[in-house]
Amino acid sequence: MNTKITIEGDTKMKNALxxxxxxxxxxxxxxxxxxAKEFVVYNVSKEGFELSEVIxxxxxxxxxxxxxxxxxxxxxxxxxxxxxxxxxxxxxKVIRAGIHPMKANDMTRIExxxxxxxxxxxxxxxxxxxxIMQMQTEHDVRQDRWAEGE
Numbered sequence: 001m002n003t004k005i006t007i008e009g010d011t012k013m014k015n016a017l018x019x020x021x022x023x024x025x026x027x028x029x030x031x032x033x034x035x036a037k038e039f040v041v042y043n044v045s046k047e048g049f050e051l052s053e054v055i056x057x058x059x060x061x062x063x064x065x066x067x068x069x070x071x072x073x074x075x076x077x078x079x080x081x082x083x084x085x086x087x088x089x090x091x092x093k094v095i096r097a098g099i100h101p102m103k104a105n106d107m108t109r110i111e112x113x114x115x116x117x118x119x120x121x122x123x124x125x126x127x128x129x130x131x132i133m134q135m136q137t138e139h140d141v142r143q144d145r146w147a148e149g150e
Contacts, residue, residue: 015133016043018052019117020075020099021110022083026054029104029113033086033094034068041078042114045133046122049114072097079132082113100128 021029022036031037037058042049055074068090075081081094082102094101104113121129 013043013045013047013050016045017080017117017121017129017132018042018078019044019049019114020055020078020081021113022081023110027110029082029108029110030084030106033071033081033083033090033101036071036083039071039075039078039081040110042110044114044117044121046118048118068093072099075099082108082110 018041020039020041022031022033023038023040024030026040037056039055039057041052041055043052057071057074071090072093075094076097078099080100080102082104084104084106086094086101086103091101121133125133
């Protein structure tokens, strides 16, 4: 069973990206997607970034395929997911769930990625980032097209 630890804050960032990081220590992107025991999730916007939640995915019960589906379900609502590495099948499932998988280099600090994302958002973000940030509602329309095909 996955556990979500939600962080209560005073601020609600408008048009924030939800960015998850596969991590072993809450400081670096140092876990493989399939072996990640937890993901730390941040809201990222033009104003900056804030911790949103920690998703615990340490489960020994599901089989290999189920573990991937389990992690994808746990990350529902996340826009971008960074990991040390991810297999092709898992990447396809992550993409189908409307999440953009990103591979990080060794020893990449989460805070550095967050600062770079804020700088990029305030500069000239790529079209796919602009599309995500213009979504005003909790409902992610990208998931509708995948639901239709099932």
